[in-house]
Amino acid sequence: MVNQLILERDSVTHILVVEDEPSLCQLLVNNLSFEGYSVEAAGDGVPALAAHGAHRADLIVLDLMLPQMDGFEVLRILREGKDEVPVLMLTARGDEADRVQGLSLGADDYLVKPFSVLELIARVKAILRRTRPVDRPPLLRSGPFRFDLPRLEARRDGRPLELTPREFRLLEILITHPGRTHSRKELLQLAWEQDARPSARTVDVHIANLRRKLGEELGSPWIATVGGEGYRWITQVEPASK
Structure with a gap:
């Protein structure tokens, strides 16, 4: 049986997601968790500050539109308290002034809804690389x-290998959890945006393309189909040197 790869870098990185829309919040928690991060969620500003105080986050994904204490106030309290935790702010607003205000208050980056989950993950990793240079x-x-x-x-x-971003995302999910079966539903939640409406058949098509590009026709299969369940990466995965 293939042991699951454990990446120490991500296991010590704690992310706080502050989002009051339950479906989006769960989507972000699922995706960031599958990246290997420790993830905590809060639905408003006050519990977010309390959670951060109890278990300091390495990065906060912060929605600006919250029901009671909004993201602007959360940012202001953090920065006035000399807390330099990196903040990626999310907003559905199209007004440039809101983004400028958030950045002026000390946010590190922003995304406007609706956004790609792939882009959010890339932004999170970029912020962490800038703010935690010891991590590689x-x-x-x-x-x-x-x-x-x-x-x-x-x-x-x-x-x-000439992979599309979607194919690489599917591949990343599989290789960072080798030996674990991922259902089609799970892959849809992790590799597609919240507002996308792909079917289970879409996953099958992308996996077929991925297999072809990996060169499975040349010999050993790398992605196993688990009947009625989903897919898994069946070859051992190890850290590689530069």
Whole structure:
């Protein structure tokens, strides 16, 4: 049985998601958790500050439109208290003045809803690289493959694979949890945006394309189909040196 890869870098990175829309909040928690981060959620400003005080976050994903204490007030309290925790703010507002105000209060970056989950994850990783320079992006290897996750690069025997961002996202989910079966529903939640409406068949098509690009027709299969359940990566995955 293949042991699940444990990435120490991510296991010590704690992210606080502050979002009052339950479905979006759960989507963010699921995706960030699958990146290996420790994730906590709050639905408003007051419980968010309390959660941060009890277990300091390494990064806060902060919605500006909250029901009682909004994101602007949360930011103001943090910065007036000399707390420099990185903040990625989320807003559904189209007014440039709101984004300017958030950045002026000390936010590190922003995303306007609706946004791509892939982009949010990329922004989170970029902020963490800037603010935690001792952390290095993981490089992984598995069989003839080498993966550079932050750069969205995959190589087989030194040759680059031409993967779309969606294909790479699916691949990343599988290789960072080798041996674990991921259902089609789970893959849809983790690899597609909240407002997308793909079907389970869409996952099958993307996996088929991914298998072709990995070169499964050349020999050993890498992605196993678990009948009636989903897919899993079946080859051992290890950290790779530079």
